[in-house]
Amino acid sequence: MAGPLTTAPQRVAVVGAGWAGLAAAVELVDAGHAVTLIDMAAQPGGRARSTPSTTLPQQDNGQHILIGAYRDTLAMMRRVGVDPDAVLLRTRLSLRDPQGRGLALGGGPATVAFALGVLRWQDCPWPDRLALLRLALGWRLGGFRCEPDQSVQEFAQGCPPSVYQALLEPLCVAALNTPAPQASAQVMLTVLRDALFGGPGSADLLLPRAPLDALFPRPALAWLMQRGVAWHPRRPVRQLRPAPGAGWQVDDLPPVDQVVLACSATEAARLVHPLAPHWSRQALAIRYQPIATAWIDAPPARWTAPMLRLSDGPAQFAFDLSALGGPPGCFTLVASGAADLAAQGAAAAGQALLAHWQRCFGPDARLRSVRIEKRATFACTPGLARPAARVAPSLWAAGDYVEGPYPATLEGAVRTGRQVALAVAASGAGQVLGMKSPST
Ligand SMILES: Cc1cc2nc3c(=O)[nH]c(=O)nc-3n(C[C@H](O)[C@H](O)[C@H](O)COP(=O)(O)OP(=O)(O)OC[C@H]3O[C@@H](n4cnc5c(N)ncnc54)[C@H](O)[C@@H]3O)c2cc1C
Helix, strand or coil: CCCCCCCCCCEEEEECCCHHHHHHHHHHHHCCCEEEEECCCCCCCCCCCEECCCCCCCEECCCCCEECCCHHHHHHHHHCCCCHHHHEEEECCECCCCCCCCCECCCCCHHHHHHHHHHCCCCCCHHHHHHHHHHHHHHHHCCCCCCCCCEHHHHCCCCCHHHHHHHHHHHHHHHHCCCHHHCEHHHHHHHHHHHHCCCCCCCCEEEECCCHHHHCHHHHHHHHHHCCCEEECCCCCCCEEECCCCCEEECCCCCECEEEECCCHHHHHHHHCCCCHHHHHHHHCCCEEEEEEEEEECCCCCCCCCEEECCCCCCCEEEEHHHHCCCCCEEEEEECCCHHHHHCCHHHHHHHHHHHHHHHHCCCCEEEEEEEEEEEEECCCCCCCCCCCEEECCEEECCCCCCCCCCCCHHHHHHHHHHHHHHHHHHHCCCCCCCCCCCC
């Protein structure tokens, strides 16, 4: 919670009602500020939204996974009245494939759970298990730090191939949505630190068993509107300019004291271009990675876990939606870092994913639909300079791409939203909260 108001109430426009914008708005309202929330879409949620579909009552924009270490996201959900235990299925981290091969963790303190999981990893040769434990000890002793320009592949030199292929590579592409040869080892180490070696349960998988909308976006919007937030859906913001005197003019809306740009990096770059050229250039320099999700109908299966790791094909993970409150015999396949697949177009990508399914689980399957999000997340490459949260005085940016230790995730988005809201309050009081200034 932001705590009691220590500054004059600010009028704040939040542009973008994805998870970052919603988190910022909740924090701002709790601190007593007057918030206007604007989005070009009809509904909140951004990339983590659900929409009605022709084949399912509600279809998510793509299969999402949360983990126990998503501390701020889970806290935000609770703040707007959502019980995470009711909408998320919590399971221990399992990276097992359809044949039951792979690492699976048990319960207990994180380090103990990891060590026991490695020791019990039966299909991994003993020398490789011991090598992994030595590696993990090295990460820990090194403070989970490495050279900023190292890729995950370079960093993993010396890691046994079995461990690389069955653990580091799938974790990297799942968490960073960037293939290991191009992915930042430093960000990967941060994820490993917080997930595998955080508090108890931090590595747990939290799998949505309700549409993404119900996890946070809809309840957050209802919570905000009950508290007087002005909500403007279907309203693409076209222009941002300094208001006469002070503050900002967002299109033809009433002027505000501060603005939080929680829209995409590209849109934020466009809106601030003449005002903050360096920030704008940094935001425009970001590159993206696609994610493809295929929905498959197949005979109901009895899997050992709702999520299985796949290899030898474009998808890395398969999910049994019937174990997650979905219809029986409905599954998803997820291909992250899917630039090659996306380049083929949706129809060919769908067929490639269906063929991968059939190789893994048998021929009796039908492709229900496929969705390719070309700009699913930023490409989390080594040494990437991400734009700062402070764009200019009283102008802020929130979103998964904004400078921070995490890859593009719901947790990264929510954290920047919260931090920017706290900085808005502090800047209103003339304080500095440790947010970095841009060199415009
Ligand atoms: C297919 C897929 C799978 C993913 N899987 C996972 C996962 O398993 N786990 C995980 O943690 N993360 C996952 N992610 C990433 C996660 O969805 C994002 O990190 C998160 O949703 C980003 O939120 P955001 O608020 O920063 O941005 P966005 O969600 O992009 O929100 C930006 C909002 O701004 C609005 N907007 C843009 N321009 C304007 C404008 N000019 N005027 C008004 N409004 C505007 C947009 O409509 C949008 O609502 C996945 C993403 C995708 C696409």
